[in-house]
Amino acid sequence: MAVVFERTKGLRPVSTHYCPGCTHGIIHRLTAEALEELGVLDRAIGVAPVGCSVLAYNYFNCDMQEAAHGRAPAVATGIKRVLPDKFVFTYQGDGDLASIGTAEVVHAAHRGENISIVFVNNAIYGMTGGQMAPTTLAGQRTTTSPLGRDPLHAGYPIRIAEMLAMIPGAAFIERVSVDSPANVRKAKKAIKRAFEIQLEGKGFSLVEVLSTCPTNWGIEPPLALKWLRENMIPYYPLGNFRDKTKEEATDE
Amino acid sequence: MAAKGKVTFSRDLCKGCGLCVSACPLKILEMDRETINEKGYNPAYCADPQKCIGCANCAMMCPDQVITVERF
Ligand SMILES: Cc1ncc(C[n+]2csc(CCOP(=O)(O)OP(=O)(O)O)c2C)c(N)n1
Ligand code: SF4
Ligand SMILES: [Mg+2]
Numbered sequence: 001m002a003v004v005f006e007r008t009k010g011l012r013p014v015s016t017h018y019c020p021g022c023t024h025g026i027i028h029r030l031t032a033e034a035l036e037e038l039g040v041l042d043r044a045i046g047v048a049p050v051g052c053s054v055l056a057y058n059y060f061n062c063d064m065q066e067a068a069h070g071r072a073p074a075v076a077t078g079i080k081r082v083l084p085d086k087f088v089f090t091y092q093g094d095g096d097l098a099s100i101g102t103a104e105v106v107h108a109a110h111r112g113e114n115i116s117i118v119f120v121n122n123a124i125y126g127m128t129g130g131q132m133a134p135t136t137l138a139g140q141r142t143t144t145s146p147l148g149r150d151p152l153h154a155g156y157p158i159r160i161a162e163m164l165a166m167i168p169g170a171a172f173i174e175r176v177s178v179d180s181p182a183n184v185r186k187a188k189k190a191i192k193r194a195f196e197i198q199l200e201g202k203g204f205s206l207v208e209v210l211s212t213c214p215t216n217w218g219i220e221p222p223l224a225l226k227w228l229r230e231n232m233i234p235y236y237p238l239g240n241f242r243d244k245t246k247e248e249a250t251d252e
Numbered sequence: 253m254a255a256k257g258k259v260t261f262s263r264d265l266c267k268g269c270g271l272c273v274s275a276c277p278l279k280i281l282e283m284d285r286e287t288i289n290e291k292g293y294n295p296a297y298c299a300d301p302q303k304c305i306g307c308a309n310c311a312m313m314c315p316d317q318v319i320t321v322e323r324f
Pocket of ligand 1: 052097126127128133168213
């Protein structure tokens with residue numbers, strides 16, 4: 001008899017504050033497993049955001065630093081430049097990264113900072129009670145778009161992965177989803193690859209992970225996965241948008 | 253038929269979300285309506301352990317690292 005799945009050492013042995021069925025828990029696990037498997041837990045420094053994952057520093061089994069709302073890429077830049085031998089990652093929601101923190105992530109990518117970002121897109125501000133985010137889909141109901149987001153009034157949902165992929169300093173950009181076991185396994189591969197890019201010194205890497213917020217979407221957890229699959233994936237297509245290591249290989 | 257796999261639940265960590273129940277291809281996981289765990293939820297359990305194939309799909313979807321999976 002062989003153990004084929006057990007709790008990763010990359011997470012502290014504590015229960016999280018996340019709502020039942022919230023996929024932040026899955027994405028924490030994938031991030032922690034990648035840190036453990038790459039052997040960097042003892043030299044990793046994670047930067048936590050503001051949002052539901054503000055308490056991520058209680059869960060990851062490595063050094064953690066809290067950042068002001070949206071500023072995690074700037075804080076990570078400072079840490080990595082002062083301590084280049086550390087492995088530095090941020091974990092950020094869509095309200096954090098794609099709204100108040102858009103400037104920080106765009107400039108960190110342009111500078112080609114050698115940091116890795118796990119970007120959790122659940123199309124809403126979870127922590128503050130389900131307000132519309134820049135990533136909220138057209139027609140999606142939130143507490144601040146009770147009739148559904150109207151692009152003529154509120155603009156169009158922002159596609160971060162596609163946007164960052166056009167930036168010359170970005171080395172690795174991929175979008176994944178955690179709506180099914182197969183997609184969770186793919187998400188793990190992408191996060192691990194993004195982390196390897198930093199370890200190889202190749203520069204800025206980001207994985208956008210499509211996630212659920214059953215509580216604020218008002219949908220029970222298994223059906224929230226279905227809602228993600230049917231509504232988010234058509235607008236936020238999955239796949240790799242940039243991999244400089246492959247581009248270099250074809251240039252040669 | 254002998255079981256090919258075995259799932260063990262840290263029941264007091266379970267938040268009763270049901271993601272494992274919907275991920276299991278053999279549909280052998282259920283919420284235990286007879287039990288209330290430390291957190292106040294009906295925790296998940298395996299209702300038909302003999303059928304488990306140890307695929308770990310349940311553990312893949314569990315947001316709370318409740319499940320350990322073994323394969324024979
Ligand atoms: C400077 C500042 N502005 C606004 C807020 C309020 N606020 C807290 S969390 C949040 C958005 C969180 O949404 P997201 O990043 O998508 O995380 P989620 O909770 O959905 O995981 C906002 C606007 C704040 N804490 N600080
Ligand atoms: S409010 Fe939404 S994002 Fe926040 S923990 Fe609950 S389900 Fe997760
Ligand atoms: Mg969010």
